[in-house]
Amino acid sequence: KEGFSVSLTCTYSTSSSYIYLHWYHSYPNRASEYILQRGAKSRSGNVHTAEFAKGKFDSRVDSSTTTLTINNVQLSDAALYYCALQVAQCWRSYPLLYKNFIHSCNSHHLNCVSHFPLFFQPQELTVPSEEGETVTLTCTYSTSTSNIFLHWYRKYPKTAPEFIHYRGAKGYTGTHTADFAKQRFDSKTDSSSTRLTVKNLELRDTALYYCALH
Structure with a gap:
C-alpha cells in the first residue's frame, strides 16, 4: 500500500571476499536505472546511492543476502526490481547487469571508484x-x-x-x-x-x- 515500507531480498553465493551488491529498477521500454550499491564481506562500509534514491531507498547485506528497503511506497515505485553482484577485481570480472556509472579500477589493488559518465x-x-x-x-x-x-x-x-x-x-x-x-x-x-x-x-x-x- 502507498505510504508503507517494503523490503525485497536477493540471495547470492560467491567465493570472492571483494564484492558489491547493486540494486536497479526498470520501467517498460526504458533502460534499467541504478538505485544503490553496498559493499559486503571485505568491502563492508562502502555505500553509494543515486541522488533520486537518497532517503527513500536503503539496503542491508550479509554473507549471503542483500535486502532493499523502499520507504513511503508510491504508485510510481511500481517497477521491475533486481539485484547484481559485482566482484571488485574489475579488470577480470564479466558484467552481470547494466550500470549507468563507470568503474575505474586500479589493477594493482582491489579498488573500484564510481564516477558518472560525462x-x-x-x-x-x-x-x-x-x-x-x-x-x-x-x-x-x-x-x-x-x-x-x-x-x-x-x-x-x-x-x-x-x-x-x-x-x-x-x-x-x-x-x-x-x-x-x-x-x-x-x-x-x-x-x-x-x-x-x-x-x-x-x-x-x-x-x-x-x-x-x-
Missing part, C-alpha cells in the same frame, strides 16, 4: 529491419578515463537485462562475448563510439538494446 548516447531510437538482414547499432561516448570497456546488453519485457558482448577501448583491448551471441553478434570501438553488429537477424532479436561504459 556523455553516453545511443544514436538510433529504433532500427526497423527484416529477418536475415544485418543491422548495426551505435552509441557515442565521452570520458577522460583511458582504460575502459564498452558493453552491449539486450532486454525483453519483464526480464532482467542480458549481457551480449564487451570490447575494450583506448588502453584496454580485451573482448568477451556471451555463448549465445558468439556466431551473430560483434562490436567495434573507437575513441568516441561503440557499434554492435547483429548478423542474420531473427525474430527473437527484437528487444531493447543498450550500451554501457565500464
Whole structure:
C-alpha cells in the first residue's frame, strides 16, 4: 500500500571476499536505472546511492543476502526490481547487469571508484529491419578515463537485462562475448563510439538494446 515500507531480498553465493551488491529498477521500454550499491564481506562500509534514491531507498547485506528497503511506497515505485553482484577485481570480472556509472579500477589493488559518465548516447531510437538482414547499432561516448570497456546488453519485457558482448577501448583491448551471441553478434570501438553488429537477424532479436561504459 502507498505510504508503507517494503523490503525485497536477493540471495547470492560467491567465493570472492571483494564484492558489491547493486540494486536497479526498470520501467517498460526504458533502460534499467541504478538505485544503490553496498559493499559486503571485505568491502563492508562502502555505500553509494543515486541522488533520486537518497532517503527513500536503503539496503542491508550479509554473507549471503542483500535486502532493499523502499520507504513511503508510491504508485510510481511500481517497477521491475533486481539485484547484481559485482566482484571488485574489475579488470577480470564479466558484467552481470547494466550500470549507468563507470568503474575505474586500479589493477594493482582491489579498488573500484564510481564516477558518472560525462556523455553516453545511443544514436538510433529504433532500427526497423527484416529477418536475415544485418543491422548495426551505435552509441557515442565521452570520458577522460583511458582504460575502459564498452558493453552491449539486450532486454525483453519483464526480464532482467542480458549481457551480449564487451570490447575494450583506448588502453584496454580485451573482448568477451556471451555463448549465445558468439556466431551473430560483434562490436567495434573507437575513441568516441561503440557499434554492435547483429548478423542474420531473427525474430527473437527484437528487444531493447543498450550500451554501457565500464
